[in-house]
Amino acid sequence: MNPLGIVKRHITRPPRDAVAQLSRFGVATLHEAMGRVGLAKPVLRPMYDGAALCGPAITVLLQPGDNWMFHVAAELIQPGDVVIAACTTDNIDGFFGDLLATSFRARGCAGLVIDGGVRDVKTLRQMDFPVFARAAHAKGTVKATVGSVNVPIVCAGALVNPGDVVVADDDGVVIVPAADAAEVAAAAAAREANEESKRLRLAAGELGLDIYKMRERLAEAGLRYVD
Amino acid sequence: MNPLGIVKRHITRPPRDAVAQLSRFGVATLHEAMGRVGLAKPVLRPMYDGAALCGPAITVLLQPGDNWMFHVAAELIQPGDVVIAACTTDNIDGFFGDLLATSFRARGCAGLVIDGGVRDVKTLRQMDFPVFARAAHAKGTVKATVGSVNVPIVCAGALVNPGDVVVADDDGVVIVPAADAAEVAAAAAAREANEESKRLRLAAGELGLDIYKMRERLAEAGLRYVD
Amino acid sequence: MNPLGIVKRHITRPPRDAVAQLSRFGVATLHEAMGRVGLAKPVLRPMYDGAALCGPAITVLLQPGDNWMFHVAAELIQPGDVVIAACTTDNIDGFFGDLLATSFRARGCAGLVIDGGVRDVKTLRQMDFPVFARAAHAKGTVKATVGSVNVPIVCAGALVNPGDVVVADDDGVVIVPAADAAEVAAAAAAREANEESKRLRLAAGELGLDIYKMRERLAEAGLRYVD
Amino acid sequence: MNPLGIVKRHITRPPRDAVAQLSRFGVATLHEAMGRVGLAKPVLRPMYDGAALCGPAITVLLQPGDNWMFHVAAELIQPGDVVIAACTTDNIDGFFGDLLATSFRARGCAGLVIDGGVRDVKTLRQMDFPVFARAAHAKGTVKATVGSVNVPIVCAGALVNPGDVVVADDDGVVIVPAADAAEVAAAAAAREANEESKRLRLAAGELGLDIYKMRERLAEAGLRYVD
Amino acid sequence: MNPLGIVKRHITRPPRDAVAQLSRFGVATLHEAMGRVGLAKPVLRPMYDGAALCGPAITVLLQPGDNWMFHVAAELIQPGDVVIAACTTDNIDGFFGDLLATSFRARGCAGLVIDGGVRDVKTLRQMDFPVFARAAHAKGTVKATVGSVNVPIVCAGALVNPGDVVVADDDGVVIVPAADAAEVAAAAAAREANEESKRLRLAAGELGLDIYKMRERLAEAGLRYVD
C-alpha cells in the first residue's frame, strides 16, 4: 500500500548524458522509440507557444484545491529536474503560479507538467518557464492536507516513477523510464536516421504505397479500386 | 421572479477611479483580494493572444441561436463598458462577429465576455477588440426571441450584476461587485506589495517551507520523510 | 450500402475558377451564403496560428489507430486538393505527421482537415502546411485495416462528398458542395458588399436597432424597458 | 463582497402551503410557469430511479475535496428542507454518503442537490433519500477549509438564495424564488389545465399545426413543401 | 445546396416485411451485417430502461431552442415510422415532451431519436414511448425559425436519409439505408446463425484462440509469452 503523506528524499536519476541525448528528440519520436508506450493523454497543453522541456522527474501527488506539496518538492529539486504533478482526483484549480515558478527556477527546475491548473500564465511566458497543464485557472489553493512527493504517480494516464525522464513539446508528454533513457535515445536516433531517407523520397514525389510496398497487402486486406 | 424580456436602461457603475485601479491587477490577484470568490469557470478563453479587458458590466441574457439582445445592448453601452453575455442554455453558436464589434467599439465598448461562441476571429484580432468566449464558431444566429439586458446573469458559473466590474486576462474572468471595487483594488495592491518581498526571497533560493514556516505544520499533518 | 474497403479513383472537382473565388471568403461568410448550412462542429482547430485552406476534397475514412488510408489517398491528390478525413469511431491518435505532410505537399496538397489527432506539429508549422484537427497527439498508428477513400464521409458532423470544396480558417470548417461552388461564391460576394455599407454606418455610431428597424418588432415580441 | 466563512442562521422560507402546492408539479411545468427561467444545467442526475424532491433550500458552498460545511448545515435543517450545494470550483469527489444522509434525514431533510459527487449510492437508494448529483464517486473528503452556509450560491449555473424552493425530478432541477412560490404554483396549475385540453385533441389525432394555427406563420417564415 | 425551410411530403419507405425482419435483430448485429458502418455516436441513450425501436425515418432538422419542425413532421408520420432529429448546432434543450409524444403516438409513430434534449421523461416512460436522446432537460423551446423535414440529416455523426430504417436499443442507434433493408436483414440472420454455434463451443469452455485459429497469427504479429 502506498498511503499519502510520504516524501522520498533521494531518488535515482538517469545519467546526465542520457537526459541530454533525449532532449534532442521530439515526443513523437521518443514514443515510437519506446515501442509506442509512455504517452500521457493529450489533455496537457503548453501554457505558451514553443514551451518544451526535458528532465528527470520529481513527482508530486497533490490533494484537490491544495498546493502544499509543491513547497515540499521545491527543496528536493536539483538543477535540470522537471516537476510533474498529479492530483488524487480531477481538479483544475490554479495550483501553481509566479511565486512557485520563481522558487522552482531558483532551484534549477527545468519546468512543470501538471494534470491540473496553473495561473499567472502571462508571467510564466515572460519568465520562459515551461509549463504543461490541463488549464489556466486563477482559482487559489490552500495548504491544509498532505499528499506525497517522489512516489509513483499516474499523471494524465501515464505512470511516472521519480527519476523517470519527462519530455514535453507541442505533441504531448512522454515518460521515459530512468533505466531505459540511454537505450531509448539510441533507438530515437536510429529512427530519425531512417526517417530522413524516407522524407527525401517522399519529398521527391515517390509514394508511401511504393516505398513501403503496401499495394499487395492492401489488396489482400480487401481494398478495391473503383472508377 | 425575473422573467425574460426586460431591459434596464440605467445602471449604477462604480467610480471611474476604482475601475482604473482594478485594471492594474491581474485576475488571479483580484480573485485573491476578494477572498477567493468571483471567478468564472475556466471555459472562457481569449480569442487572440494577449487579449485583456476591464470595465463595468452591461449584462446580456441571450436565447440559444439568437443574438437579438446584443443590438439592444449596444444602445446602452457607455465608454469603457464591458458587455458580458450568458445564454438561457448551453449554446456556442457565433453570436458575435465583426459587425457587432464595429458597433460596440463605436460606442466605446472595452470588450466582450460571452459564455457562447463568436466568429470573425481574425478581424477581432486585427481590430484588437478583446473577446473572451467559449468557442470560435462560424454558426449564424437569428433575431427572433427576446432575452434581457442589464438583469443579473450567471455567466460561466459567476453571478454578474449590471455595473459590476469585469476583468479578464490569460488566467480567466473575475467579477468584482460594483460596491466593492475600491476596496478590492486596495486589497490587491496590498497583496502585490506583500508578494514582492516573497518573490525576492524565493528568487534568492530561500524555500517557501522556511519563509512560510511550514515544516512543523507538515509534520503535525502526518508528513513523513523517507530515504 | 457503402461498405469499407473502397477507393474511388476519379472524382469530379468544381472548376478551378470557382475554387479560387471561394478562397477569397472566410468560413463565416460562406456559411451564410449557403443559407446557414455546411459547417463542421467547432471541435476542429488550426494546429498553428493563421492556418487556412481552401480546395476540393479528397475524402478519407480511417479506422481507429490506423492511418493506412492516407497512403492510399496520397496517390489520388491533385494540386490544390484538400484531404479531409473522418474515422469510423471517435479516436484522436496521431494519424498524420511530418512524413505524410511531406508526401502530401509533394503531390500539391493544400492542407488537411481531420476529425482526429495529428503529430509533429512544430514541423507542420515550419512547413506552413495547414492542418485542422481535433487534437495534437504523439500517439502512433498502424497500417492493418482498410477504410475507404473518396466515399461520402461525415467529418465532425458535416457531410462531405469527394470533390466538395473544403474551406477552413479561425472560425471553423465549411463544406461547399461541388455543384454549388460558383453560386456560393457569388452569394458570398453579394453578402460582403452588403455588409460593407452596414459596417460604415455602425462604425459611425449608428445603431443596429435603427439600421435594421428592430424597435417595433422588439416591442411586439414583448421586450419591455424599465429604469 | 461575500467572502467565505459565513453561516447565516436564520433564513426566510416560503409558506408551507406554497411548497406543498409546488410539489404537485414537475420541473418542466414549473420552469414554464416561471417564464422559462430558473433551471440548473442538465448535469445533475438522480442517483436512483424515481428520485424526486421539493423543499426550501439550505444552501452550502463547499471547498474542493472538503465536506466540512455539510456538518455545519445539518444543524440548520428544518423538516422539509432541501440541502443544495455548490463548490468553489469544479470537483466531483464523494462529498456526501450514508452517514450524512442518516444525519440529514434525522433532521427531517427532504433530499440533496449537489454540483459534485456523492457515494454510498446503494444505501441512499435503500434509504430512499433523494439525491441529485453530478457523479457517483467513492473519493473521500477532508474537513479542513471553511466554505459558507446559507449564502447565495450558483449551483450548476442556477442562482439559489437560501429559502428558495428547490424542485428536482427526471427532467432536472429548478429553483423557485421564495417570494414567487405561490404565484408560480398558480401559474403551473393554469398551465396544466390548459395542456390537458390540448392533450385530448392531440391524442385524438388532431395536429398541432391546426390546434396552434401554425400553417400561415410557417409559410411566412419561408417553409416550402416539395414532393 | 440544401437550404433550410424545406419539407418533403413523400418519401420512399422500405417494404414492411424488410422492416419487420430488421426489428428482430439488435443494433450490434445489424452494424456488423452492414459491414461495420451506419452507427450513430454513442451519445444517444434510451430515456428509460428497455426502450427500443425500429422503423422508417421521418427526418427532422431543428434550429437551436426551437421545436417548430416537430409539428410539421407530425403530419407526415405514417404508422410504424420513427422520427429522427438533428439540430443545426449542438443544443440539448427539451425539444420534445409529453404533448408531442401524445401527438406522435396518435399518428402511429414508433419512437423518437434526437441528437438533443427531451423532457417529461417520467410520462414518456409511463406511455412506453421509446425515446433515445442526448439528455433529459426541462428547458422549453420556441416556434420561431424554420428548419427542414425529410431532408438528409446527420444525427450524432450518422447520415440519415428519409425512409432509412432506424434501429435503436441498449447498444446504440444504427441507420440501415432503405434500399439495403432486406439484404441487411438476411446478412444479420446469417451472422446470428453463425454466432450460435460459436456460442455453444465457447460456453463449453473451448477457447476463441482455438476456434478462430489465432495462435499462429498472434506469434507472427510478435506476441511473446513469458512466465
Next chain:
Amino acid sequence: MNPLGIVKRHITRPPRDAVAQLSRFGVATLHEAMGRVGLAKPVLRPMYDGAALCGPAITVLLQPGDNWMFHVAAELIQPGDVVIAACTTDNIDGFFGDLLATSFRARGCAGLVIDGGVRDVKTLRQMDFPVFARAAHAKGTVKATVGSVNVPIVCAGALVNPGDVVVADDDGVVIVPAADAAEVAAAAAAREANEESKRLRLAAGELGLDIYKMRERLAEAGLRYVD
C-alpha cells in the same frame, strides 16, 4: 521498458480468503481503508443496475478498435478472476460482447472492468455478467495488432498490477494491491464497526458538529455565524 506484445502466463493472486473478505465491503469503504488511494476515475459505470464484482485482476492492454487480446486473456482466467482492460489510447469501441462474456464465464470469470466500450448490453444483463465500462457502443473491433496481457496497466487513472484485487460497485472501482488484501480487509472491518456507532448517534438526531467536536476548530478556521 515495457513494450507491447507480452503475455505473462503466471501471476500471483492473493489468498482466496483475503479476496472473500474484501468482497464483503463496498468500494467507498475499501478506498478509505487503504488511506484514500486506489480509485479509478468515476468514468466507469455498471452496464446494468446492481452489477458488482470482486476478484484478482487479469490485466489486458488493448489497441484501439482491436479486441484480440481478450482472446489471449481468456486462456489465463482462473475461477473468480476479474478481467480489467485499458487501451493504449482513448477509445470506446465495443471491445466486448455476448460471445466473449460466454467464453469468460465458462472459464469462471467474475466480471469485466474496461476503460472502453462494450456491446450486447441486454444479454450481459440477462447473463448477470457484471461489466463496468465507459460506454455501451455497438461498434465492432478487429483482431490485427497485439497489445499485452498481465502487464501493469493504467485503467481510468488507476495503476493495476496483475493479481491485484479489483472491486467495483455503484460507487466506482477500486484496486487493492495483492500484497495488501488481508490488511485492507481488516482495516475495512474496523472502519465499518466504527461507523456503525456513529450512524446510531446521527440517526438519533445528534449532530456531527458535536460527535466530532468540530465547533472549536471551525471557529479557529474563521467560520462566523450571522443572523
